[in-house]
Amino acid sequence: MSSVATAQSAPPPLVALTEDEVLFRDTVRQFAQETVQPHVREMDEKGVFEPSLIRQFFELGLMGIEVPEQYGGGSGSFFEAILAVEELSAVDASAGVIVDVQNTLVNNALMRWTTEDQKKRYLPRMCSDTVGAYALSEAGSGSDAFALQCRAELKGEEYVLNGQKLWITNGKEAGVFILMATVDPSAGYKGITAFIVEKAFPGFTVGKKEDKLGIRASSTCELILEDCRVPKANVLGEIGKGYKIAIETLNEGRIGIGAQMIGLARGAWGHAVKYAQERKQFGKTIAEFQGIQFQIAQMATEIEAARMLLYNCARMKDAGMNFVKEAAMTKLYCSQVAERVASLCVEIYGGYGFTKDYPVEKYFRDSKIGKIYEGTSNMQLATIAKLVMGK
């Protein structure tokens, strides 16, 4: 019997989107180009994200894509969340990461690990007006995340949290934080517990905002917990299972960072192609030189290959398959492609690419973060090595 699938029974190609997905993607693309784009330069210069855009993210349903309709969300797929992050990041990677953290980290954790009471209390807010943040890292614990020091002690009906978190994306805008602290430092990673912390809780302060190389409009903040009182009812999942929540949400989050990086690469590439067709040297457009054509072709090929990894991984997640290895590969490779592509796009612009009057230098600066957050490239390689070597 032939093992070759017939045209009718063949699975769709990885890049094939459903009609609904195309409609969704095109809507976000148009919004990004028409509404986000005009703010990009000023937001980057000021290091502040335009609040009216965040309101529009909520209105468009971009802040609760997968959340079931009964809690006010769009009942969409993880794949749609990935499309949204890609489209926004093609215009502005800061816009992309705000929507990414909300959907792939915060909402995912809230949908997966909460009680029904917590779902009812938090999910409608996440879909309508509340930005979320995900607080794991500390000054002394980054790659070694489970060395965290933030302490939670049960006192009556409340946990009292003390410590500091660092590098928290959306820190300035967020109203709700998924925050990891240990209830028992002697238990090592088995003491780590996840809490739903609200900005308004007593003892909670947002500290210094980082002044960054890239994704400057995305706020990255320190959080300070000084006898911060969190009701027992706000423990997320089981006591001592915060490490599992952290690992599993970050596995999904990594796919989102892949989407951010692919959007960014595509955005930079699009600008460079247009510029190459306009800029004239030696009496012709630089796009007529084979040297430039080959660079454009190479970048297009790498973006396409990275997108295949990304889309396949997102489809695996929606299909309920194990995607840990593929998520690490996606983040690793998409961030490498984004950095290479954005760098080459600066070169295609020549001297102009090195100035802030043209868009590509920002894409280059923004690309750098892809190799750092949600696990550095070395940590992705460590995960991949462990899984491919069967350890």
Ligand SMILES: Cc1cc2nc3c(=O)[nH]c(=O)nc-3n(C[C@H](O)[C@H](O)[C@H](O)COP(=O)(O)OP(=O)(O)OC[C@H]3O[C@@H](n4cnc5c(N)ncnc54)[C@H](O)[C@@H]3O)c2cc1C
């Ligand atoms: C803009 C930005 C936004 C962020 N947003 C968030 C957020 O929302 N929430 C959050 O919790 N965190 C966030 N982070 C933190 C981020 O996840 C960490 O910075 C990252 O995990 C790396 O940790 P680190 O900075 O402490 O570097 P380190 O862990 O100190 O790593 C330094 C270097 O050593 C390497 N290294 C470390 N250990 C090993 C090893 N075992 N083998 C090989 N190499 C190794 C790393 O790859 C890296 O190159 C953010 C960071 C930034 C910069």
